[in-house]
Amino acid sequence: MYVLLLLLLLSAxxxxxxxxxxxxxxxxxxxxxxxxxxxxxxTSNKMTVLNRENQAIFEGNVVLTRGGLxxxxxxxxxxxxxxxxxAARPPSEETPKKFDTMASPSGRSIERVxxxxxxxxxxxNSHATCQKAVYFGTEEKIVMTGDPVAWEKGTRVxxxxxxxxxxxxxxxxxxxxxxxxxxxxxxxxx
Numbered sequence: 001m002y003v004l005l006l007l008l009l010l011s012a013x014x015x016x017x018x019x020x021x022x023x024x025x026x027x028x029x030x031x032x033x034x035x036x037x038x039x040x041x042x043t044s045n046k047m048t049v050l051n052r053e054n055q056a057i058f059e060g061n062v063v064l065t066r067g068g069l070x071x072x073x074x075x076x077x078x079x080x081x082x083x084x085x086x087a088a089r090p091p092s093e094e095t096p097k098k099f100d101t102m103a104s105p106s107g108r109s110i111e112r113v114x115x116x117x118x119x120x121x122x123x124x125n126s127h128a129t130c131q132k133a134v135y136f137g138t139e140e141k142i143v144m145t146g147d148p149v150a151w152e153k154g155t156r157v158x159x160x161x162x163x164x165x166x167x168x169x170x171x172x173x174x175x176x177x178x179x180x181x182x183x184x185x186x187x188x189x190x
């Protein structure tokens with residue numbers, strides 16, 4: 001039951017800069033605009049729903065698919081907004097001790113999604129790799145860290161952190177940015 005509710009909820013998902021940091025920009029394909037017509041599917045070896053923490057944890061061969069977007073990772077954590085719109089957070093002394101064990105993530109929007117471990121992101125002619133990617137739902141951005149590298153149509157970009165702004169169709173590479181442009185003739189060589 002939780003799996004069905006989680007998948008329904010995920011179908012609504014639109015899949016600190018250091019001072020003096022070196023930055024470079026490049027374009028990255030935008031996610032589909034109509035979030036209600038593009039379903040999101042997550043498959044994994046194991047799924048754990050933590051209602052108290054407003055989280056769903058996917059582990060082992062995780063694959064998120066949303067339209068043409070595919071994200072692979074070893075682990076993925078989906079953080080939901082709380083029932084009253086509060087951001088997901090660990091329980092505290094102020095949190096009631098009793099919880100309805102049948103409560104579901106239904107009606108909660110997604111705050112963020114963290115993909116961890118050998119992350120691969122593919123969409124149309126673009127793809128990227130890193131050790132950790134965090135999608136922020138309200139800001140429509142993905143922050144990649146841990147040796148991030150992105151490729152698009154013969155251009156390879158790397159740095160300490162790559163931030164992809166989906167709504168703006170742009171990305172920013174910070175800290176030691178490196179860009180390599182492969183000429184068409186070089187890409188066609190066997």
